[in-house]
Every structure is written in structure tokens, then in C-alpha cells.
Amino acid sequence: MRKKLNRYALLFCFVLSFFLLPLITPVWEKIQAEKSDTTLVVGFDAEFPPYGYKDENGDYVGYDLDLAQEVCKRQGWTLVKQPIEWNSKDMELNSGTIDCIWNGFTVNGREDEYTWTVPYVDNSQVIIVRNDSDITELSHLENKIVAVQSDSSALAAFTGEGATEENLALCTSFKELQQIGDYNSAFMNLESGMVDAIGMDIGVAKYQVESRGETFRILETRVSTEQYAVGFKLGNTKLRDQVQDTLKEMVEDGTFMKISKKWDLEDCVCLGEQLGITEESTGEETESEAVLDNPKNEKEENQDTNTPKGNKSDILPVVKQLGEGMVATLSIFFLTLVFALPLGLLIAFARMSRYRILNWISGIYISIMRGTPLMLQLLVVFFGPYYFSQYINTFLPEQYMITVNLSNSYRFLAVIIGFSLNYAAYFAEIYRAGIQGVPKGQREAALVLGYSRTQTFVKIIFPQMLKRIMPPVTNEVITLVKDTSLAFALAYTEMFTLAKQISAAQTSIMPLFVAGVFYYVFNFIVAFVMKRIEKKMEYFQ
Amino acid sequence: MKVLEIKNLKKKFGEKVVLKDISLQIKEGEVVSIIGPSGSGKSTLLRCATFLEKMDAGELSYSEKNIIHSKHGRAIYPHSKELRKVCENFGLVFQDFNLFPHYSVLKNIVDAPISVEKRKKEEVYEEARALLKKVGLEDKENAYPSQLSGGQKQRVAIARAMAMRPKMLYFDEPTSALDPELTAEILKLIKQLAAEKMTMVIVTHEIDFARAVSDRVIFMDEGVIVEEGKPEDVIDNPSNERTREFLKKLSY
Ligand SMILES: Nc1ncnc2c1ncn2[C@@H]1O[C@H](COP(=O)(O)OP(=O)(O)OP(=O)(O)O)[C@@H](O)[C@H]1O
């Protein structure tokens, strides 16, 4: 009896540790992180050129990242460029997975939500339409479909708290204000006529119109004017001051303007003005040195095309870049299977156990995992520990408060934990059906022959179950291949996220097609392998 | 020597009493047939004797060694490990064979002696091949159960039970899933085992077979042993009204 109890206790601990892992790791990693306090993790939307995006070499580049790089260089920090899912930016910042948001980040309307540097860019919201469109003024947008990026400044300009009366009225005159996840798909929508206009920041608009050529134009009248600054977690003035002082230095010695010119943004920067410094204009000769990888220069070199990305239609470099994402996708895929397949078996045992309590817990677990979106579960696993500790702290006296600071490297772990927990629930139900499908006479025959319970399961039930569950498991595995793309919710750059980023940078949908082919081939191989395994078990019925 | 002894066995499924007060002794070398109408508790009796069902009250001994004893009117079972060891005493042949479909015929027979009894491989294989020859399937050792006829499957099941060298064999309607031609081959095999003095308890509806093979016939109805004795008494000259009725119905 005691031995049996031990076995169940062990099992219970194993399952429990799985749930505690997300709580323990961040603490451990925080300890690690405190040892090296010299990194600056900058969160940015990797589909937001020219402020931050992926270039054709697969590197994250952009105006803001250049500024951040320069600041880090001067401070002796290491810069970590962390692409984030824009909708989760607050959770990322609050939980400490990023140090700041530096990404054409609009101050207006968010003044009290972050600790800000002084604005460095004065930006305006403009409307982009197709060149052949008859819209020339804002009033022509009546009864038209207008697209904006979700949670963007353009959206705020039309519907936010600080929106002007005119803009609110203008917005109600639209047939529809459509929110789109990223600019690249917004342009696809515009190009194909699904939407009539896009509202966006002028800097982005200029870049997009330039790189996409004659197809689009910007309306003269601006929707609104706004300012960009670097946002820190509310109260983090120490880091803010360090960054701001360095920026000031950069303005004073002309580096700031040099970088702004490199990105063709000199018309909208305002940092010097804000700090009350008259900026030194950098000479022509220094500029040409600084702008080696200036998109404008490249354009001049590529006379035959009006896009700055000359190798736009080249599949090979895209495939090469996607390869990195493929590795990420594969690791999610295999690690999920490695954890979810055995965990599912444990849950199935609990589900079929004689002990009511185990039955009950596993039943609830399965029902939650199957009844809520995987994306939500991923968010809970990643951000949950931080918010949970915050909640707990409201009940605790100050000296007992827990500080959970999620580290950036928890991101991948969270993806694996989230996927494993979710898929384990599905596998558990498949196993259960498989085990219950084995005729009860098989177990009885084994028992009468003297097989122990373990032997009966391993030698008699399991192989027969395996054969039964192959078709549903194949289905799940194929779904998993496609589900890996949900890792974008935690801004983990697997293949699909990468494809979207490259697609945005190159203003082309080709990378998305290449990604599609990758997924198809991957699934084709999976289906083939599973078929082979099924064939292998065809020797019995 | 008594191979099996059951005293005052009681078994309920929920509120339904299925076995009322069964006492039974099987001597070494004896062949006993159990007959009775459907639902009378014959299978349940075999399942209690082979530990597939738990009896509520009563005592049970194998080879005159007490296994299940009675305390305050309740059956007390030993630890499951000990119980498993007692399984060496008997073999059970099911109505629907229950061969392991993922094992070949030979593997079905040798696996339990090797992995449960930890006997030497060579010896077990040799014995298994001899058993296959005895049941007339020496050419099928590499076949899988799905490739066999019902009669062949049942012969493998008998060989599998025999390979454990049991002191006695239980049969629960071994031929009722089989066509008449195939039934004959199984009955012939059981008769052969009887001639070799194998101790056997056979639940069957084949009255002629029961008469020919048994030393003793037990007639059960509604969870009690109504009548038992020599086949010529119980089958040809039953003293109990219920037995007469059952046999009359059967002969239609
Ligand atoms: N697991 C069970 N749960 C509930 N009732 C059961 C169970 N197994 C058997 N019974 C009931 O117990 C009674 C005896 O069943 P049993 O199978 O022993 O009869 P039998 O004599 O073998 O009949 P047959 O000749 O049809 O095989 C029947 O009424 C049956 O419905």
C-alpha cells in the first residue's frame, strides 16, 4: 500500500512540477539576469519600417534600433533587439521581459501610462490611397473603408480619447474603420481594393509609398500631428534618465542628426528642439560615410526598379532567412511532441484512475485546455506568473511581496510549456479512447496468465492502443505543425512570424508563399512518416 | 487431493444476487461439466474462481492451500501479488478466445511462461512447439491470430493455457462461438485432454459432449447448484424438476 502511495505521489509531483515550472524559471532567471545588468532589451514591432524591421539580410534594422545601438555603445550596454507582438507590449514591459518600447512609439494620449523620454520625432497621421483612386481630400473618405493598424496611432487619431471632433466625425462618416494586424496585409488589402484607404504615420507612409512605387499616394491633408518618444515602465525614471542623457549627448555632437538623415527622417525629428539645443548640421562628406546601407542609396544604385529592395523577387535569400524560422518551428514541433505525448498518457491514466480526485482534476484540466484558445493559454503561461504575483501581492504585507520579473529567455520556454500543456490534453483523450477501445477480454486473458498490471499495460494493451490511435494522432500532429505559428502571440519568431516580417520589409507577399510551401512540405513529410508507422502495424488486426 | 475447493461463495452485482451459496470441490484428474440456463451464474462462478470477479463472501483454496478466507461473513483476499502467483494453478479458456492479436501464434504461447514465470527460453519454446503439434497447428507458429479460423484460434488458446502447466483448466463455453464442424475439433481435443487425466471444469451447452467427457455434471439455476452427480444420473435421469425442464428445452 505504501509503495503504491509513493508511486502516485511521484506521479503527482511530476505533473505538479510541470505547472510550477513557469513560476520557478523566471525567478531563477532573474537571479541570472541580475548578475549581468548590462543589457538593454528594446521591444519593437518588427514590421514597422523604417523604425524597426527585418532587412533583406535577415537582420533587425531601423532608425530606432540605430539610435538604441548608439545609446548602448555609449553606455557600454549590450543591445537586445526583441521583436514583440504589438498588442502585448504592456504585458511585456510590466513583466520585465523588455526594458523599453522604442519603436515610433506615440506619446500623445499615453502620457500617463509610461515613463517617457522627451519626444524625438514629430509625426503626423496621413491617409494613403491607391494612385488611381478619386480620393484627394479627407472628406472624400465618406462611405469608404479605411484600414488602420490595430492599437496604432492612426486608430487613436480616429477613435482614441484624444481624438479631435473633426476626426471623430470623419471616422463616423466611414463605411467602416477596419483594424488590420500589420501594414503589409493592409497594403495587400488596399492593392486588391478590399479597403479604400489606409491611415498611418507619415514616416512609415513615406517609406511604403517610396518602396512600392507609383501604386500609392499620400493625401495632402494630415489627419493629426503627434510625437514619438521612448517609453519605459511607469516609474523607471533611472533608466529613462540614462537613455535621455545619452540621447542629448548624441544631439550635441551631431550623431543624432546623422542617424536621422541616414533614415531620411530629418524632416520630422524634434529632439534638439525639445531639449533646447540648436543642432549642428553634419557636412555632406560625413553623411556619405554614415549612410552605407541607406535605403535611398540602394535605390539610386538600382536604376531599373523603383523599389529599394533590389532582390525582392529573389526566392533563395528568402528561403535562407526563413530557414532560421524553420528551425524555430521544428524545435517547437519536436519539443512539444516530446513533452506532450508522455504527459498526455499520465493525464489519461489520471482520467481513468480509480481515485475520484484524480479523475476530477484531469477532467477539469482537459475541459479547460480544449475549451479555451491555445493563444490565450500561451499568453497565460508567459505573462501569468507576473500578473499572478501582482495579484497575490495585493494580499501580502510589503516585506513578503514577491517580485516576479520575467526574463526574455523565458519566451521560448513559455511557448513549449503552453503547447505541451495544450496538446497533452488532446493526446490524453485520444489515449483514453484508444485504451478503452481494446476489448476487455485482452486484459482478462493477461490477468489469468499472471501478467502484472504493468506488464499487462506495456505488453498487451499499449501496442493495441497504439494501432488504434494512429489516425487521430496523425491529425493532431498535422494540426500542431500549423499551430506552431501561434507562437507569434508571445513574439517568438518562428517561421510564420519571420515570413510576415520579411514580407513587410520587402513589401512583397512572396515570403508568405514560401512559408506556405514550407508548411505544406513539412506536413507532407509528417503524413508520410505516420503512414509508414501505420503500415508497420498492419501485421495484426 | 482436492485441486479446488470453494465454500459458501456469495456474489452480488449491485443489489442482484447472482451466486447464492455455492460450495464445490474438484479432485485431481476429475472432469466436471457445469450446465444450466442462461443467466444462472455459470460464468460468474468461473470468473470468481479465476479472480476476474471478486466474491463477496466465502472461502477458496487451491491444492488444499487456503487463498481466500472468510471473516465476519466477508471474503478476505490476499495481496494482489500473492493472488497473481496463485494464477499458476489454473488456466482459463474463453468463449471468444482472447488471443493477443499483435503476437504470433508461438509468441502467444511462450510469452507468459517466459515473462511471468521466468522460465528458460529454449525449454519454453520446445514445449510450446510440442503443444502446437498436439493441437495440430505445428505449421501455424508464425501466423497471427487474424489469419486463423475460429477453431484454430481456440486450439491456440488451449495451448496457451497448457503452456503455463496449470493444475487445472477452466473452459467457459469454449465452442459456442464456433460453427458445428469447428466445434467437433475442439471437443475432440478436450476429450483427449480428459483421457490424459487433465483436471477440467467445463461450462457447456453441449449435453452429449458433457455426458461423454465428464466424471461429474453440475446443474446450476438462479445462482445455486440444483443438482450434481454422475452424468448418467443428472442428464439421463434427473431427480429435480428444474433440471428436467432445462434438459427438455435443450433437446428441442
Ligand atoms: N459485470 C456484471 N454486472 C452486473 N451484472 C452482471 C455482470 N456479469 C453478470 N451479471 C449478471 O449476473 C447473472 C449471471 O450471469 P452469468 O454470465 O454468470 O450467467 P451464465 O450462467 O454464464 O449465462 P450464459 O449461459 O448466458 O453465459 C446474469 O443475470 C447477468 O446479467
Ligand SMILES: [Mg+2]
Ligand atoms: Mg456465461
